[in-house]
Amino acid sequence: MNRPHVDVGLRTSVVVAFAVGALVLSTALALGTYFSARHYLVEQRERTALRQAYTDAALVRDNLLTSGAQVSEVLGAIAQPVGTTLVVERGGRRYSSSLDPEGEDAIGPFREAVLDGSVVVGWSDATTPHSVVVGVPLAEADASYYEVAVAGELDATLTTLQVALAICAALTTIGGALLGRAASRRVLAPLDQVTTVAVRVSAGDLDARLPPTSDPDLAALVGAFNHMVEALRERIEHDARFAADVSHELRTPVTTLTTSLSLLQSSQGLPPASREAVDLMAAELDRFTRALRDLLLLGRLDAAVADSDPVTIEIGDAVTQALRACGKEPGLLVAGEASRTPVRVVRPTLVGALANLIANADMHGGGLTGVRVVGRGRFVDVLVEDQGPGVAEADRERVFERFARAGGRKPGSGSGLGLSIVERGIRNQGGSVWCMSGRDVGACFVVRLPVAQEVVA
Incomplete structure (x- = not known):
């Protein structure tokens, strides 16, 4: 064995x-x-x-x-x-x-x-x-x-000498361990700095850099790391500009097609076969428009390009705004004191992600049953529950992949990017999202966000 x-x-x-x-x-x-x-x-x-x-x-x-x-x-x-x-x-x-x-x-x-x-x-x-x-x-x-x-x-005398030397050897070993601990801290301190800056970069802070050093052995590492982050920033900015250009170039022809199809649909002289073809084209164009919008949004999220700066808000306000955006009553929110928990987020991104989960519960989960907010100390959880067939355990991670659809989802009803947008948007806020079984039936999507730092401190 x-x-x-x-x-x-x-x-x-x-x-x-x-x-x-x-x-x-x-x-x-x-x-x-x-x-x-x-x-x-x-x-x-x-x-x-x-x-x-x-x-x-x-x-x-x-x-x-x-x-x-x-x-x-x-x-x-x-x-x-x-x-x-x-x-x-x-x-x-x-x-x-x-x-x-x-x-x-x-x-x-x-x-x-x-x-x-x-x-x-x-x-x-x-x-x-x-x-x-x-x-x-x-x-x-x-x-x-x-x-x-x-x-x-x-x-x-020899026995006393043996004991004294054994004690000295033990103390020397302990001293060596303490010296090794101090040396490891000194040697690994640059790695701790690299880790801290790398975490900040992965969280979207592309202005984070390693401080200059006079150590010739570390100067090459610091220079290479900062150059890598700068190259990454340029690449992300390039991708963001590309996404903006694509959005601008495609929005005009799509708008023209939409307007033209609307005119054709309102025309009274079309034969039934032509009207059916026009209606099919309109449906597919609408689907294409939504997929294009989701792709552009996902591209902006991947590039960590926010529409506004982070603000500190109460989590209950964001949930209420998402419910209203989906035409739901704010009474579906069950939170209590936890609804007043402050989080520092980009408001449109968080509200959009929660609205996406609420709409997903209505469209694919048999209807929204409620939204709960639960305090977890340094974190706060938002639980979106539905009464549908639930998500199989094997699909609970795959549903957040791009263009992935779980077995219970209606074919052709979405772009397959909704949950990917939710996952990326929440991750850009320093949080996480996952799926689990509901309390009785259905599925439960959990959004976990860190509590605002000034409150934690």
Whole structure:
């Protein structure tokens, strides 16, 4: 079974990279420091034990050479350090200054070397903690002398050093992560600016530009981005001029054709077949006129060319105006306090979009049942409900495509651009529109708009 792939953001990657780098570096330094300190401390402990053992071995040897001296009395006469066991082996017998057998067990691995006449310094794990063992041959006294010193202080020192280095490594890792976070903010700040300006451009603010920068690594990006936005603005203005020119060039012949067909329709001398042909031409010309009007309007919306400047209005006023434009009673609006929610929009565009949805409910949805306004905190929703067959779930996104018609729509009754005009017009206002099932029957088209910023603040 394949594991799900988790995408990690660039900021997170930078922070993790800094943290891992700090962890690796601090771990390497901690290990180097620990083993260097451990080697030095162990070496010093061995030298101290060896000097002490030589001194004590000389006393033991001198006392054993005294006539009638007992080994136990000799050991008792030596002031042994705390945690140190003195052992003398003579004549096949072993004498210890302690009743604890661990000290005698510790000398086992070193006996043969000492009996061969060598001075031995080593470590034994027969005690807890480990102990340093020093063995000195006493040839004159026919004996072997051992000192077993438990390295309790050394063990505690190394343990404290381990904890301190581990804490330092952890703090260094946390510091690396914080440094990575700060570095990621600094590095990604230009991308945040690009994102902000790109959002403004996509919302229709073609005057948005990236500020100039003195950073030579970013100057090329800033210049290319601003050049792209300028080229986009010129292209949109060109398209808007083209749409205006097309509108002007087509409006005159269409008006002439409409006037001519009206005259023919009012003529009394036409035979029935000719009148039927004239009526068919008039219907198709009317359909062509509406499609042309919708195409030109959609072109202006695509070019973000507004007929007027944005204003702050109450959402209820826009809904009421749309109802009246469609010949509906304002009583169909159900809003309450939400109707007074202010939105900043281009009034003709919003009213036209709402009127389009209301007309769509009458023409294709079995009749409008009501318009509701619901507050959503930073947003406000306008719900246009009908009592028709509804829109199949598979068609709820496709109905907003150009020239798309859902199954329930009457063929030939529109240009297929109405909902596209609604979607584009609402999106130009910073909002969104979608379709869902009605509360009981039919379809419900939802227009969501942001509340005016001065109110949100």
